[in-house]
Amino acid sequence: MPDSLPFAPQFASVRHRDETAELGMWVFIATEVLLFGGLILSYFVYRHADPRAFMAASRHTDVLIGTANTAILLTSSFFVACAVEAFSVRARTASRALLIGAIVLGLSFVVLKGFEYADEYREHLIPGINFSFDGPLADGVQLFFVFYFVATLLHTLHMLIGIGLLTIFAVRIRNAEESRTRAALHSAALYWHFVDVVWIFLFALIYLPGKSS
Amino acid sequence: MERWRPSVPLVASWLGLLALLALTVTLAYQPLGAFNAVVALCIGATKAAIVAAVFMELRERGPRIFIFAGAGLFWLAILLWLGSMDFMTRT
Numbered sequence: 382m383p384d385s386l387p388f389a390p391q392f393a394s395v396r397h398r399d400e401t402a403e404l405g406m407w408v409f410i411a412t413e414v415l416l417f418g419g420l421i422l423s424y425f426v427y428r429h430a431d432p433r434a435f436m437a438a439s440r441h442t443d444v445l446i447g448t449a450n451t452a453i454l455l456t457s458s459f460f461v462a463c464a465v466e467a468f469s470v471r472a473r474t475a476s477r478a479l480l481i482g483a484i485v486l487g488l489s490f491v492v493l494k495g496f497e498y499a500d501e502y503r504e505h506l507i508p509g510i511n512f513s514f515d516g517p518l519a520d521g522v523q524l525f526f527v528f529y530f531v532a533t534l535l536h537t538l539h540m541l542i543g544i545g546l547l548t549i550f551a552v553r554i555r556n557a558e559e560s561r562t563r564a565a566l567h568s569a570a571l572y573w574h575f576v577d578v579v580w581i582f583l584f585a586l587i588y589l590p591g592k593s594s
Numbered sequence: 595m596e597r598w599r600p601s602v603p604l605v606a607s608w609l610g611l612l613a614l615l616a617l618t619v620t621l622a623y624q625p626l627g628a629f630n631a632v633v634a635l636c637i638g639a640t641k642a643a644i645v646a647a648v649f650m651e652l653r654e655r656g657p658r659i660f661i662f663a664g665a666g667l668f669w670l671a672i673l674l675w676l677g678s679m680d681f682m683t684r685t
Binding site for chain 2: 400403404407408410411412413414415418419421422425426429430444448451452455456458459461462463466467470472475567570571574575577578581582584585586588589590592593594
């Protein structure tokens, strides 16, 4: 394709192209909302069936790492939003530094999650590998941890994809073509913020129940 | 190039999100009975709304983007509502 064309022939303008990209991202995010929505529905159904077990299980999660990871993700989202803003006023060096900051925070999240999984392995909380829990609530606790591992692994996979996307922009942003990159960076940012929103709800459902009793 | 400072709404949102995180963790340790779950989910929804409005720039967008963003929430509402109705009403 010749580089002289700023947008593909199906678009009337650069603005039209960018709006289409943004709408496309929102359609994709809607499918992701339903993916995680199905998971969260299963959480509510099982929690409703055995609320005491879910409280007991939640007390075995590491609220310190969970809270730290939430703060890390919220801050990384702030960095990415700043990177988009900086790029749009042509502050490319600042934008790149902010993206690198968000990548480092994203990697810290994944590393902390790894430490958390290692603790759960030592406490015999991983269903299918080494789960053992004493008492009448064991079945419900195991269901909680099935949800926990499926939801957090799926979320971490999204994190890794997001980190990969941000890395591509951090590497290429200095010499990239202006308008096309702005639209693409904005799409990547929407994805990163969505992954952040998913975590906000996972945090409330996984770490906070049962702490007051 | 290249004098750039983060805009006030971005910084305010970030600080607000961290404050809400501190609030939700603090309230989780208060004995509120069934309201613990309600409070946690309401604060979570508030945080999600801030991220969507400011970081995802929805507050600067028009009805067309709202419809596409809202469609996901609408389908999610149907999924959670019809999906959980039997369990919530079964005696």
